[in-house]
Structures are given as structure tokens and as C-alpha cells.
Amino acid sequence: MANKDQIVAQLKKRIEDFKAEATVEKVGTVVEVGDGIARIAGLSECMSQEMIEFENGEFGVALNLEEDTVGAMILGDYLGIKEGDQVKLTGRILEVPVGEAVIGRVVNPLGQPLDGQGEIKSDKFYPVEKIAPRVIERKSVKTPVQTGIKAIDSMIPIGRGQRELIIGDRQTGKTALAVDTIINQHDQDMICVYVAIGQKKSKVAKLVAKLKEHGAMKYTTVVMAGASDPASLTFISPYAGCAMGEYFMDQGKDVLIIYDDLSKHAVAYREISLLLKRPPGREAYPGDIFYLHSRLLERAAKLSEEKGGGSLTALPVIETQAGDVSAYIPTNVISITDGQIFLESDLFYKGIRPALNTGISVSRVGSAAQIKAMKKVAGKLKLSMAQFRELEAFAQFGSDLDEATQKQLNLGRRLTEILKQGQYEPMPVANQVAILFAALSGYLDDVAVEKVSEFEKEFHKYMSVSGREVLDKINQTKELNEETETKLKQVIEDFKKQYTN
């Protein structure tokens, strides 16, 4: 009874305290609406990128300010908006809720929940469009992001604060690579944001289920603009995801954000631009399509100590058509990012998965973003792989090869085998160092190529028991000094004895 009175009293108080002040608002009227775009007359004093509110409660963003009309995109359902509807200026710029509340959630680009786990209660908001950190606020990229994928961590290292493009045809494992990277962050003190841009909802549902299964949703936010959502939501989704990540970066944390994928983002922006009657350019994309992606990817940064030392690592994904990387959007994004990971369908069908083309994949940050132990093995690995690629093409013609060439080819074949990795099986960096060290030191030369993957599996099993000490040492010191090296050699020899028997 008392409880009931309390509620009534509370409600009463809230109603009494409530003051609605009548304010003068600037309004306009809708003169044209269609395809997610509205043209509005009036609205004097409207700012560019300002949020506007329609009569039915939907929001829009003013994009085109013209002589006597304003062109705006509608965020949400445009079917409820009629010609002649009143439109109000809000005086605000588009914002999304940020903070701990969004972690572990699936949200739409406006920060509204899509996972049915209740409202997102956050009192902090970040603007969707934000200017990237300035030069003084930045620091050079030094600490590694451990993707857990052998081929990437060894040869194409990614640093915290870097932007590394994942590019390839459809069905080459681009998303798989991104998901594996998220899964591997469970012990890396990293917050992940996965932005699904114009993706099939079934695919995203599957992905979220996989992340949950591996316990990765505990530190991950999924921002989703589905294929059936209007182009305006698809367009703002990467910026919204970035804003959510930026909050944690400003708190001094490390954030990994994946934009999957930016080709669809460009298509959505093209749709909006053409409907707003902006002039089309190459491939019918508008003139500012480069700025669209550059301003987004510039927001990835490693902040200086004064700014808290946080970082935002961006892994944009681009889907190419039939391997054509010289199309407009791929070339743009390649030139913006600090390197790219090429995935090829040929390699994929050959059974080399992840289907990385190690020859043309690069990371411009390079070995600065590797632990010392990895640096030591990676140098040799890169060289061996380069030589192998050279010789492989050549060896297809001749049969008489000298011993040195033969040896190089054998090593190359085994290394290729080692660099293969199953999906959802990211590997800790110490294990990567151990197996690569074993291969490069010639311990695998007497193992048949077909048996290498089996050997590797057994090896890691053995290492987790008998080689624990060495792995811990590498993890602690992040180095492979002589003492550890001899110990590692000893463990490998012991294992080989046991394995052959």
C-alpha cells in the first residue's frame, strides 16, 4: 500500500516539476518526398548536417541547402511523411549514445537496440560526424593488434591505431578474417565494434551467434544497417560505429572497429547523392566520395599520452568485382589506408585459407607493430616466402633443379602449409612464434607436406603441456633471446622424437 502511494507521490512530483516552456521554433513544410529524401520549403536558418524533426516524429538530416528549399535525408520510414507536413529544426547535430551501455549489444546506426534486450540507457552522446584527431594529438603506431592469424601477424602486422584494408572478391573470407580477429581479442584488452553496412540480416544474426558462442560479445558492439534499411541509415552507420569507438579511445582504451563493407557504403551514398540531384562523376559516384571515406578512416588514431594514449584501429573491408582492384572505390580506399590484405578466390579454391596473397599484401606500419620474438622469425619468413614464389613459377617448367633450389621449394611448400589456418581458430602469438621457428629452422623438412597440418596440431598440443614454460617466457618477455631459443629447440627436438615414434 505504502509502495503504491509512493509511486503516486513520485509521479505527482514529476508532473508538478515539469515545466513546458513555449519556445519559438523555426519550421518549414515538406514540398516533395520520396525514396528516403525530402525537399522542404521554409526552414530558414537551417544548418548543414542539422537534425530536423518531421511531424510524425521521424528525424532527418539536412544535406542540401538551396536557394529556397532544403534537401534532407530521412532517417527511418519515409512513408509516413506527407506533402505539406510541418518540419521543425532541432538545432542539434546527429548524435548516438556511447559508453559502457552499448557493449555487448546489437544496435542500429541511431543507437536503438535491435537485440530485444531493452533500452540502451546512456547519458553520454557523441556526434556522428567528428573531426579526426589532429597531428599533435597523435603518436606513432607501435603496439601490435594480435589478429591470431599466422599469416597476418607474421608478415602483415597490424598496429593499434592503424587502418588496414581487407580487400577481395565475394566469398573469399573477408568477414571470416574480421570475425577471427574479434574472437582473438578476448585476452587483449580490446573493445571491438563491428559495423555491418548493408548486410543481409541472416548473415549478421549468424555472426552474432558465432561471437556469442566464442564469448566475444562481452567486449563487442555490433552496429547494423541491414540491406532492407533505408540508404540514409546505411550511410551513417560507419560514422555512428566510429563515434561509439571514439568514446572508448578518449577514455584511453584500445578499440578495434571493422567496417564491413565500405563498397556498400559508397553505393548508399551514391543513391542519396543522386536523389538529391548532386552531379554524378566517375561510376556515377558524387564528387566527394573520396572525402566520404577519408574523413571516416582518418578518425582511426593512436592518441598521445597527454590525450590518454587510447587507440582506434580500423579494418575497412572492400568487396571487389572479379578481382578488379582498379575500380574507383577500391583505389580510393587503398590510397587512404596504411596497407591492405588481399584475398584471392584462386588461392581460396586451391585450399589456401585464409586466401591471403602474401606477395601484394602489405602493411605500411610494418615491423614497428610486432613483438620482438615475432620480428625475429618474420624477417626470415618473408624472405623465404618471396623466394619461394619466385622459384615456384620457374620450377613449373624445368625438372632438373639444383639442391639449393630444391631446398627452398620444400621449405616454401611447408611454410605455405603452416600459414593455412581454419576459421574460428585464432592462435596466440607465442604459439605462432614456436611453429614458425620450427619450420624456418628446418625441423619440418623431413615431414611430408601433406602431414604438416597434422604435425602442427600435435605440436601445439605438445607445446601446451611440455612447452608451457617456453610459451610463458615468450609471452612475458615478448622476446626470443638465446636462452629461450635453445629451450624452444630442445622442446621441438623432444616432440619430434616422440612424434616419429
Next chain:
Amino acid sequence: MKKISPKQYAVALYQVIKDKQGNQLNQAFDNFLQLVRQNKDWKNLDKIVKAFAKVYLEEENLSEATVVTAREIPDALLAKIKKWLEESGQKSVSLKKEIDPSLLGGLVIRQADSVLDASLKTKLKKLQFNLNK
């Protein structure tokens, strides 16, 4: 040559007929219409008229305002509102009134692109939003 916008026509027309009267005024109108026809902008005449109304109000320092209320209001109150609008906007105001029962109470004043919404309907909406938070 660049097309002349309805607004430009309206400004030009206003400038021309500003100080004219009687026959001269008629002559000016005739000339203006001929010019519009020559430029093949006949179909824009509607827009020109609308733009002219705006230009006229602006140049003469006048403004139009509409007061919407839920019920009939006494003329004395209307005069008060008019006086208040004229004082705050430094313009002479011609006031129109409208009745819209859906407002429930209070009033809404519309003037050009601005709206002063002091209706009960909006207040209740805001209260609802506030309680749901």
C-alpha cells in the same frame, strides 16, 4: 543567358512599380507581363506572384501572422497579441485567426518560418515524453 528566377522577377517588378500610379502603373504591368512572355517564363507566373507577395511584405516592413486557438478568443486579446508581436518584431503585423479544436487549449502563433507553440497539445506531448524517460 542564365534563367531569371521568380524571386528576381519579383524584386524587379517591385522596384519598377514602387513609385508609380494610375496609367503608369498599368503600363508597367503590361511591360512586365510582355517581358515574362518574351523570356518564355509564362509558366512560372504563379511562382512569381508568390515571390512578389514575400518581397512586398519584406520591403514594406510588414509581416503576416496567424494565431491558432482551440476556441474563439475575444478581439481584445487578439489586439494584445498583435501589439506584442509588433513590439518584438519591429514590424507592423496583419493578424489572421484560425480555430483548431485539436489544440485543446493555449495558442499557436505562426509568423513566416517561425512558430510559437504554447498549445496544451504540445505541452501534454512533452509531458508524456518526459514521463517515459
